[in-house]
Amino acid sequence: MSILHDLAATIEARKTADPDGSWTAKLLAKGPEKCAEKFGEEAVEAIIEAVKGDRDGLTSEAADVLYHLLVMLAARDVPLQAVLEELARRQHMSGLAEKAARPGD
Numbered sequence: 266m267s268i269l270h271d272l273a274a275t276i277e278a279r280k281t282a283d284p285d286g287s288w289t290a291k292l293l294a295k296g297p298e299k300c301a302e303k304f305g306e307e308a309v310e311a312i313i314e315a316v317k318g319d320r321d322g323l324t325s326e327a328a329d330v331l332y333h334l335l336v337m338l339a340a341r342d343v344p345l346q347a348v349l350e351e352l353a354r355r356q357h358m359s360g361l362a363e364k365a366a367r368p369g370d
């Protein structure tokens with residue numbers, strides 16, 4: 266299992282955990298809107314590091330963004346797998362388009 270699948274499973278389990286013992290459970294208990302707001306804050310922090318050109322800062326903020334994306338998806342019951350399948354579908358479509366552009370191949 267990839268680290269993202271592993272983390273998504275942990276976050277899913279936090280939906281029924283005690284908010285006093287887990288930051289994730291506390292954030293989920295505040296509702297999907299708060300989860301979305303936190304994702305937005307972390308995204309802006311990542312943008313700032315990217316504009317500054319701070320590679321270490323961007324690495325750290327990108328990890329925050331991925332974590333908070335998974336929390337936001339969980340809050341709205343969207344499985345990580347559905348997002349990955351959408352990416353795979355787009356990759357497939359773009360592969361078909363490239364093939365169509367080279368009819369001689």
Ligand SMILES: N=c1c2ncn([C@@H]3O[C@H](COP(=O)(O)OP(=O)(O)OP(=O)(O)O)[C@@H](O)[C@H]3O)c2ncn1[C@@H]1O[C@H](COP(=O)(O)O)[C@@H](O)[C@H]1O
Pocket residue numbers: 272275276279286287288289290328329332
């Ligand atoms: N990957 C993360 C992770 N990334 C960031 N964060 C938390 O996200 C929070 C966001 O930082 P902020 O500075 O915005 O937080 P804050 O200022 O305290 O919060 P606000 O008052 O601004 O709302 C911090 O408290 C971080 O600890 C994370 N918290 C948990 N995880 C992972 O989630 C899993 C479950 O952890 P629990 O939350 O302990 O159940 C574990 O595997 C953890 O490694």
